[in-house]
Amino acid sequence: MSFIVSRNFLFSLADTDNDFGPGFVVVAKSESGDESFEPTTLSRDNTPRAARQYAVQQVHIGKKKGIQGHHNSCYMDSLFYSLFLFSDALDSICKIDLCKNVDIRNSSAFEMQNNLLTLIVNPLRGENCFMPAGNVMRLRKQLETFLPGVLKEEKDAEELLAVLFSKNFVGGDGHPPLLHLRNVMLEEDQDLFVYQVFVEPENEEAYAKMQKSIPCVRNILAQSFVLQGQFFRQNPTCFLIQLPRFGKEKVFPGIFLPTEIDISNISLSSPQKCSICSVAAAKLRCKSCSLSRSERVMGARKNFSIFQYCEQCFDVIHKSKKNHVKDEIPTGEQSLNGFKYILDSVICIKTSHYVSFARTKLNSPEAFPRMKC
Incomplete structure (x- = not known):
């Protein structure tokens, strides 16, 4: 590593x-x-x-x-x-x-x-x-x-x-x-050159734990897309990412960089399947279900799961979770580019x-x- x-x-x-x-x-x-x-x-x-x-x-x-x-x-x-x-x-x-x-x-x-x-x-x-x-x-x-x-x-x-x-x-x-996104929270398209990763700890205890952890870029990228209600509406040919920071203060002591990432779970060009039945197409992405488990995956070897459901499974899972925040998953178009990206370079200080x-x-x-x- x-x-x-x-x-x-x-x-x-x-x-x-x-x-x-x-x-x-x-x-x-x-x-x-x-x-x-x-x-x-x-x-x-x-x-x-x-x-x-x-x-x-x-x-x-x-x-x-x-x-x-x-x-x-x-x-x-x-x-x-x-x-x-x-x-x-x-x-x-x-x-x-x-x-x-x-x-x-x-x-x-x-x-x-x-x-x-x-x-x-x-x-x-x-x-x-x-x-x-x-x-x-x-x-x-x-x-x-x-x-x-x-x-x-x-x-x-x-x-x-x-x-x-x-x-x-x-x-x-x-x-x-370079980047073409769809923000379902704001109901608008976003066109960017560099993607700024955002993290939002739930409380001071979660923030203290975050400052001691070394997460995988794949995980915090997925969290950022869920947090901001974003999807790729087109798969980019190249992907520039800027990691989170608060002024001159580092959010994490280090970041684990895999040599390859897959964006299929945040791209509208990839058919999204329900996290429960794994058969029906996912129509809703639950921000609350996904982010409530976010601090468990701060280690480099753990994976962050995005919880998305078909309408029937969402209703079953959320009978007692009426306050959960959900985002609708728009219909996407087929992309000319694939979903896997290889790490080319890193700039650090x-x-x-x-x-x-x-x-x-x-x-x-x-x-x-x-x-x-």
Whole structure:
């Protein structure tokens, strides 16, 4: 098991034809005073190079590997490393053809997008797997207009993500949302880029127990969907998750990260069966039944069950539970994407320093590092 205190992580759609072993690689940084601070020459290639396909080679190890840090750039370096080195799930951010309007090609959005591709993504995926700090600094100077203080201050990774997805960066109307949800409590559709996980302990005793537990991300994700009355109305191609926190205070001392999660129990594209008879289609999801058992599944090896019922079973179970809160399960449509997602990368904080972990293809499970940040 690997326990990592994490804040943001990326799941991408599982490829059933591949069998990837688990593993994480920390960002490699050169000395900020290295002579290679100057930016590399702009490439004429306007298409992203292929991602590394999770194969760790000698090119990733040693000095002048990874991204060179400079002036509180760790949050940005970690984000770029996580999003682009081994994964192509979000290459659409830096694909020039996203700018369909000819006028945009003379805009700052086009220039920033091109710099992200030619100065950061492609050098990172190149033969040397090294990107000097000057490359990031050139992009930071352009981002200063939309994210004041980005040149010298440390920002949150989610602030940078918001700019990367905005129309200021990709042009047009901005990047299409990655997540499409249905909130049955508010009776509205929600389109998001990053999913914020929420937890709500029942009382102070439950909160104290929560602060000592190490839950599985699969469990707190399901709890959050139940708590907020949400379902996926479409299965995403990639899934960015932000873990809960109260200001600078961590909610959990650590989080167990499985290498794969299944979203079939929170997706409308998956036929939901009754938790009691297991035959009839589920029409109602009981929030009270599900959340009343939530503190029992805070351990990494336990599973959180979502209690959903057909109308007949719901009436039988709730004869003496008239105060239970229920949500109707809407009818869903078939999704082009599957339900299983593999863990691509993790961004976390060690004291005030951002660190990135990226999934790699390794032959031995012993290579999966056991570490706490």
